[in-house]
Amino acid sequence: xxxxxxxxxxxxxxxxxxxxxxxxxxxxxxxxxxxxxxxxxxxxxxxxxxxxxxxxxxxxxxxxxxxxxxxxxxxxxxxxxxxxxxxxxxxxxxxxxxxxxxxxxxxxxxxxxxxxxxxxxxxxxxxxxxxxxxxxxxxxxxxxxxxxxxxxxxxxxxxxxxxxxxxxxxxxxxxxxxxxxxxxxxxxxxxxxxxxxxxxxxxxxxxxxxxxxxxxxxxxxxxxxxxxxxxxxxxxxxxxxxxxxxxxxxxxxxxxxxxxxxxxxxxxxxxxxxxxxxxxxxxxxxxxxxxxxxxxxxxxxxxxxxxxxxxxxxxxxxxxxxxxxxxxxxxxxxxxxxxxxxxxxxxxxxxxxxxxxxxxxxxxxxxxxxxxxxxxxxxxxxxxxxxxxxxxxxxxxxxxxxxxxxxxxxxxxxxxxxxxxxxxxxxxxxxxxxxxxxxxxxxxxxxxxxxxxxxxxxxxxxxxxxxxxxxxxxxxxxxxxxxxxxxxxxxxxxxxxxxxxxxxxxxxxxxxxxxxxxxxxxxxxxxxxxxxxxxxxxxxxxxxxxxxxxxxxxxxxxxx
Ligand SMILES: Nc1ncnc2c1ncn2[C@@H]1O[C@H](COP(=O)(O)OP(=O)(O)OP(=O)(O)O)[C@@H](O)[C@H]1O
Ligand SMILES: [Mg+2]
Numbered sequence: 396x397x398x399x400x401x402x403x404x405x406x407x408x409x410x411x412x413x414x415x416x417x418x419x420x421x422x423x424x425x426x427x428x429x430x431x432x433x434x435x436x437x438x439x440x441x442x443x444x445x446x447x448x449x450x451x452x453x454x455x456x457x458x459x460x461x462x463x464x465x466x467x468x469x470x471x472x473x474x475x476x477x478x479x480x481x482x483x484x485x486x487x488x489x490x491x492x493x494x495x496x497x498x499x500x501x502x503x504x505x506x507x508x509x510x511x512x513x514x515x516x517x518x519x520x521x522x523x524x525x526x527x528x529x530x531x532x533x534x535x536x537x538x539x540x541x542x543x544x545x546x547x548x549x550x551x552x553x554x555x556x557x558x559x560x561x562x563x564x565x566x567x568x569x570x571x572x573x574x575x576x577x578x579x580x581x582x583x584x585x586x587x588x589x590x591x592x593x594x595x596x597x598x599x600x601x602x603x604x605x606x607x608x609x610x611x612x613x614x615x616x617x618x619x620x621x622x623x624x625x626x627x628x629x630x631x632x633x634x635x636x637x638x639x640x641x642x643x644x645x646x647x648x649x650x651x652x653x654x655x656x657x658x659x660x661x662x663x664x665x666x667x668x669x670x671x672x673x674x675x676x677x678x679x680x681x682x683x684x685x686x687x688x689x690x691x692x693x694x695x696x697x698x699x700x701x702x703x704x705x706x707x708x709x710x711x712x713x714x715x716x717x718x719x720x721x722x723x724x725x726x727x728x729x730x731x732x733x734x735x736x737x738x739x740x741x742x743x744x745x746x747x748x749x750x751x752x753x754x755x756x757x758x759x760x761x762x763x764x765x766x767x768x769x770x771x772x773x774x775x776x777x778x779x780x781x782x783x784x785x786x787x788x789x790x791x792x793x794x795x796x797x798x799x800x801x802x803x804x805x806x807x808x809x810x811x812x813x814x815x816x817x818x819x820x821x822x823x824x825x826x827x828x829x830x831x832x833x834x835x836x837x838x839x840x841x842x843x844x845x846x847x848x849x850x851x852x853x854x855x856x857x858x859x860x861x862x863x864x865x866x867x868x869x870x871x872x873x874x875x876x877x878x879x880x881x882x883x884x885x886x887x888x889x890x891x892x893x894x895x896x897x898x899x900x901x902x903x904x905x906x907x908x909x910x911x912x913x914x915x916x917x918x919x920x921x922x923x924x925x926x927x928x929x930x931x932x933x934x935x936x937x938x939x940x941x942x943x944x945x946x947x948x949x950x951x952x953x954x955x
Pocket of ligand 2: 411412413414577606607758
């Protein structure tokens with residue numbers, strides 16, 4: 396029976412919420428023994444055929460909250476796709492379906508986070524139904540359930556927080572939710588597919604997760620082999636230059652080739668046919684030219700119903716004949732972006748004395764033959780591999796294999812310090828009536844600096860103190876700021892960007908525990924010292940409030 400032994404059974408559910416496709420996998424650990432990991436392959440609207448992923452598409456029906464999702468929503472009027480990209484406002488969205496989706500969502504008077512939440516709720520409900528069919532559903536009450544949700548490593552913390560909110564909206568308890576960075580999930584999974592004797596302690600490798608929307612890269616070093624432990628060698632990087640950019644470029648190519656006017660005249664379903672041909676047949680199978688002569692070879696045809704014949708343009712009987720060089724010209728700028736991201740990681744890792752041995756290519760675009768061929772030519776010293784990816788569940792079942800990570804920016808809080816004429820601008824100083832000293836606001840205390848090695852096992856603790864009147868309500872706000880410049884400034888300035896507000900609630904602490912003081916004027920006040928503890932998780936920072944060595948829970952963070 397589940398939960399009958401000493402150790403409660405753990406159920407780990409991994410959710411891969413992608414720009415174009417999403418997936419769910421689950422695994423158990425504990426008394427039920429190792430039942431392996433199931434990657435869900437049955438989806439509503441897909442009948443008997445199986446596939447590991449379901450489209451990240453949702454379409455609301457007329458009015459109200461009912462909607463279709465996944466395969467059932469594909470091709471429907473007002474279908475919303477690419478909603479994930481709308482969660483990160485700090486990145487410019489150039490992907491047309493996501494831009495169209497933004498308008499549809501606005502028209503529905505909803506926010507992207509609501510739609511992402513609705514989609515995740517449906518995905519999660521489906522996963523539960525599958526678990527029911529496997530006889531696990533009813534036992535869930537007696538199990539420790541952990542949900543692992545992957546997010547791009549390049550996401551802003553605000554976007555990660557919105558993803559978290561969407562998951563909570565889907566009914567996933569926040570306390571059981573862990574955000575995992577996508578390349579990290581890939582690294583963990585890849586370690587299972589690589590021959591154990593081919594990796595040694597000290598080896599480093601680059602993971603390039605090229606998905607639909609984002610391309611995320613991180614370089615890891617193997618710090619231990621049995622069990623495998625890894626650490627980040629250099630900070631991860633990435634961009635929104637995934638496979639949907641190729642779709643976007645194909646549409647532009649089509650428009651330019653047949654002419655804007657003719658393109659506008661094409662019916663929506665004809666355009667859809669042409670795009671499907673690109674997405675399903677051409678893009679995934681393109682492997683590049685064999686040689687220069689091969690560039691002019693006609694390799695694919697695309698249906699362009701209703702467009703008149705034009706020999707020069709290669710249009711014949713409603714078909715556009717695409718040459719090898721046409722497809723190459725669509726791919727190349729995106730391939731060059733990816734190559735330059737890889738080259739950056741390689742350079743940085745070499746500089747850190749950890750030259751990478753291998754490159755693991757994962758994600759939909761990571762499976763591209765053309766990308767693989769180009770990378771083999773360009774990065775001759777790297778062993779290039781394309782393992783299948785399903786890492787989130789492994790992270791849950793096997794614990795934290797990535798033990799150290801590199802901070803991507805400086806994180807700090809602005810504090811008031813005692814005035815020091817050597818360091819501070821006297822015009823900023825103010826008189827503190829409680830401690831009777833000149834103080835200066837806006838002094839930066841940096842918890843974490845860019846490139847610092849951070850680890851979930853080593854929370855970073857920082858003392859904060861405040862002097863408050865006796866009738867204070869014991870709720871504080873601390874502002875966490877970030878700086879992406881190389882140097883972290885000593886004082887707040889334009890490079891210090893407000894990142895989130897941490898809400899610290901000390902109302903539950905009995906007042907006698909606070910340090911009550913009286914100054915020379917007889918003014919009584921509380922001097923309250925607490926610790927803000929930052930736990931750097933895979934994809935986000937978690938903040939805990941500690942007073943007198945007792946944890947008072949997580950400080951709620953509201954992002955700017
Ligand atoms: N062989 C291939 N070559 C190029 N693109 C491919 C190939 N196979 C699949 N794709 C594309 O990859 C994308 C899906 O990949 P994946 O599932 O990794 O992305 P995602 O999880 O939706 O996106 P992201 O992780 O960026 O949010 C789709 O755009 C699909 O058309
Ligand atoms: Mg993905």
